[in-house]
Amino acid sequence: MPDGSAPVLDVRDLKTVFRTRAGDIHAVNAVSFDLRPGELLGVVGESGSGKSVTMMSLIGLLPTPPADVCDGTAMLAGQDLLRMGPEALRAVRGRDIGFVFQDPMTSLNPVFTVGFQIMEPLRRHMGMDKAQARRRAAELLALVGIPDPERRLKDFPHQFSGGMRQRVMIAIALACDPKVLIADEPTTALDVTIQAQILELVKELRARLGMAIIWITHDLGVIAGIADRVMVMYGGQVVEHGRVRDVFADPAHPYTRALLQTVPKLREPREAQLRVIEGQPPLLGAHPAACPFRARCGQAFDRCARENPARRPVGAQGHDVACHWDHRSGAPA
């Protein structure tokens, strides 16, 4: 996959805090990543690890207050998304960055036709008139594999199945030829065969249109199947990041290792019980001055409670981990 070219999206030290009455919640803490043209970056992590909040912070989709995107930069085509005014950011949303959400059953407005909803961003961002937008909307429906697109434009969301609705969502996200497509668990709410269809569709669209994709999921199998690089998040931080084959073959962070072990093996003898990661995800109330994973980590030692580990390179190029423990030597790094 493309490598070495300038990133389309470059996020540095992103910090998002939810200011609540019960105190601050550090939901995203110094997250950095980049995205190169045409690349598919997988983001994995359990619920509450900050995957979605990170992406929503970038384009101002979080309600403020309580959310406060208080630090960092996010460069998209030479502009910092985090320093933009709401009006400028609105022009970026839907035009440069497309979004696909988790639940296609509720993500479409039930009282407007699918055609109207696809045409909205076209008319808003591309300055198309009704007829042009309608033609383009029909093309988009055909592109995402919905048969008889002209007629289906007049249908309402409830007349589509779940998988078809997710195709419509993808059509909306792709309407204005975005540079970046952010897919927030787009297959989680779908059954497995439909998941596979949507994955195939996205692979095909990426090959054809060449946009960069951020794919948020907690399904490691999906990441293995389609991503170029993977970013593992835990407690609002990036704990490990690298090319998919490097991370899967040689996981450096205890959390990633544990996560990979929870996947049941098909070809090995069945274990009596499925493996789990013991303990609870951290509460993000306290200031992140310690490793968020230490309470559940088998390798934790005193330094982990004193100092939040920074990301350091390991092994293959582009592979890094935020851990005080060195998985190769089995000793503190």
Next chain:
Amino acid sequence: MLNYTLRRLAFAVPTVLVISLIVFLMLDMAPGDPTASLPLTIPPEVREQMRLALGLGDPVLVRYVKWLHMMVVVEPSHMIANATGWNIGVEGPRILSWQTRSPVGDIIVQRMPQTLWVVGLGYLFGILIAVPIGVISAYRQYSWFDQAGTFVSMVGFSVPTFFTGVVFILIFSVWLGWFPSMYDTTHQVRDWDSFVFQVRQIAMPVAVLALFNASQISRFMRASMLDNLNQDYVRTARAKGLREKTVVLVHVLRNSMIPVVTVIAIGIPTVFTGAIITEQIFRVNGLGDALIRAIYVSDWPMVQTITFIFAILIVLFNLIADVLYGILDPRIRYD
């Protein structure tokens, strides 16, 4: 949809018939006598003859069928004849008020305009005030505007109109002298000055009703907006880069209006009955006033007819609400 509407209309006929029978029988069983308000010096035989002359000698079912015939055949044909001049050729005695000996239908026609003006404007202004307040309250939840709006609507909703009406009269008629406390039905609008007088005399009853209706509807509107503002499709609309105005006033409002429109439609007939009290306070001699007076003197034909009209309105507007629901929400299918 048309099929459904026709089917519902057909079902409405037996419903209304049963209601009319119940109304008729209940009034028949009610204590009180149309001759009770006459002087006690009238001898019992004369009293009995008066009762027979009113038609009270017949068995109750015979009287019901006669009344029903007059109600659904004779009166409508008179209405049509009066309105258009066409004579359908249905002749027969009309429903007469025991109290005034004049046809009930004519009294209702005389009373209708002032009720429609006062109550109708009260409802209309109530809606016009309530919708924006509900929308802004929900969008700026817990802001000072929302707090104030919620407080006022709670007060407006829990304080009955007979209280707000009297308070209004005290403040604006007695102390400030801005508006007359009584509504003069005989007043006619001929020029600018008489129009201003009409506005002044209608202002207070309309304001009282508008306040009450707005309190109720704005609460519905606010709750419905709040339900929808957190929906996933709102996030989708924002992710498409739509203007906030479009997101709220097109996407959210369109969904939020579905239950509110239904509530508004169902509320229209209850406003007629609810206005009875307001009409009393401001001396508006409308339908509600006619009903109350008829009840005082046991004028059963009048009470039966007005109650029956209310029943028809309630059944009709329930049907209208259901049809509107089907029009506004594409997910509803009636066939």
